[in-house]
Amino acid sequence: MNKTKLNAEFTCPMYSEVTGNKSDKCPKCGMDLVPISNENRNDVEDKLHTEPNIEAGKPIMLTVEFLKDNENVNLEFSHEMKVHLMVVNEELNWFRHIHPEEQADGSYTISETFPNAGKYFLFSDFKPQDAAGIVDKKEIIVKGNSDNNKADFSTKFVSVMEGYTVTLENGNDLQTNRPQPLEISVEKEGKKLTESDIRPYLGATAHIAMINKEDKDFLHIHPMSGKPFPIYAEAHIKKPGVYRIWVEFQTNGKVHTADFTVNVSEGEKNDNSKNHHDHQH
Helix, strand or coil, X not given: CEEXXXXXXXXXXXXXXXXXXXXXXCCCCCCECEXXXXXXXXXXXXXXXXXXXXXXXXXXXXXXXXXXXXXXXXXXXXXXXXXXXXXXXXXXXXXXXXXXXXXXXXXXXXXXXXXXXXXXXXXXXECECCCCCEEEEEEEEEECCCCCCCCCCCCECEEEECCEEEEECCXXXXXXXXXXXXXXXXXXXXXXXXXXXXXXXXXXXXXXXXEECCCCCEEEECCECCCCCCEEEEEECCCCEEEEEEEEEEECCEEEEEEEEEEEECCCCCHHHHCCCCEEC
């Protein structure tokens, strides 16, 4: 069981990951930030329930409860869902973005099948009513057969899948301690796609998950519009090291997932290093 403090003073009513001061505007939609209700700034407990033995290759029911003082917490929709659950294995070569469904008792459930034995990390992204968004990390152990494939953390800036070539154009220039752009191009059959070619998926141009190899720090990032790349975002990366990145985007009614591996170097600290617009946990 983890307890998460709600410390942010103001948040965007549309993009819960954006927090700041009273006079700030959201850099994504331009709306004024709104105050976070005092009554929702206490501890929130999120409990994950699973079957006693989780086996690889078998569907498992996952149940999540969001509680305050042992009472269910009302969640707001954020990017068209109340709960976003990102699941990865320890080797960071298997990724799922799923959405548990709300039940009559206030819990959220979903069935998932884990492909191999080992440790898995589950990141639940949710927004209590009138409060800033939260991301919480949990671990589970899956028993059974393993594929014995070693993790590959060699640098990868280009992802080719389903006829698309997706490139993290500035993958070799990622640093900490600064607003860090993620400049992503998409090409199909020799044609470079524009932002208008990317259809909205869950209320955003794309969804980006970024996870640190060593301690599994997690960022859930949403792109900005009106930029020179079809998918463009800004992140504040706190720690240097190797990261795996997954980018989900939609074209022609189908969601595609590109993946990258990058090495983030230590950047010079400055006064702007505290201002950021993403989740990191």
